[in-house]
Amino acid sequence: MTPAFADLPVGLPAGCAGVRIDVASVSPMVPDSARRAEFIAGRLAAAESMRRVGVVDGGVLGRTSDGAPAWPDGIIGSISHHSGVACAVVSADARGLGVDIAPLLSDARLVAVTRRCLSEAERSRWPEPREVTVVFAAKESIYKAARPLVGRYIGFDEADIIEQSGGSWTARLEERLASEIGLGWVTGSFAWESDLVYSILALEG
Numbered sequence: 001m002t003p004a005f006a007d008l009p010v011g012l013p014a015g016c017a018g019v020r021i022d023v024a025s026v027s028p029m030v031p032d033s034a035r036r037a038e039f040i041a042g043r044l045a046a047a048e049s050m051r052r053v054g055v056v057d058g059g060v061l062g063r064t065s066d067g068a069p070a071w072p073d074g075i076i077g078s079i080s081h082h083s084g085v086a087c088a089v090v091s092a093d094a095r096g097l098g099v100d101i102a103p104l105l106s107d108a109r110l111v112a113v114t115r116r117c118l119s120e121a122e123r124s125r126w127p128e129p130r131e132v133t134v135v136f137a138a139k140e141s142i143y144k145a146a147r148p149l150v151g152r153y154i155g156f157d158e159a160d161i162i163e164q165s166g167g168s169w170t171a172r173l174e175e176r177l178a179s180e181i182g183l184g185w186v187t188g189s190f191a192w193e194s195d196l197v198y199s200i201l202a203l204e205g
Helices: 034-052 107-117 120-125 129-150 175-181
Strands: 005-007 016-022 076-082 085-091 096-103 159-165 168-173 185-193 196-203
Touching: 005 034, 016 034, 016 196, 034 076, 034 085, 076 129, 085 096, 085 196, 096 129, 107 129, 120 159, 129 159, 129 168, 129 175, 129 185, 129 196, 168 175
Parallel strands: 076 096
Antiparallel strands: 005 016, 016 085, 076 085, 096 196, 159 168, 168 185, 185 196
């Protein structure tokens, strides 16, 4: 079986490559485990993304002590999956990279995410469900991009999403995180495809 990869609907940062894949296309390989199918789909997307930046054989991705993918030397990347879609983005130039897929939030999940992940200022600034969903996905992207650099848990309160429009979002970072990564502000990209939003952040090397 040859996996069918597709381009991501969101613009990729310079020097990055990324693809997505329908999890259903690999489900026949593991018919008894939906979670295993998501895992394999994510790894296949990672392998194809690495091929597109010139890494023909990246080997089998292991895991770091905190469960994140262990990328080959000289490569940084990120994997996400949700709602039957898996994707990966990689770069040989960035020092941090985060991608996230999030479904449009509604009902109890919307209330819970708003309370847990958004500051009072953000709740006032971004009252609509689609806006809240972008904020959540953007913060997940920040976590994934910065976590390997700082080596610690990063809270939702350490980034303030101050702008989201035209397919990009901007976050002001809390003082500790800003000092650790040497950036006070970061800007990522996002795009909707039906009721899924894709968010990407690359921290330049």
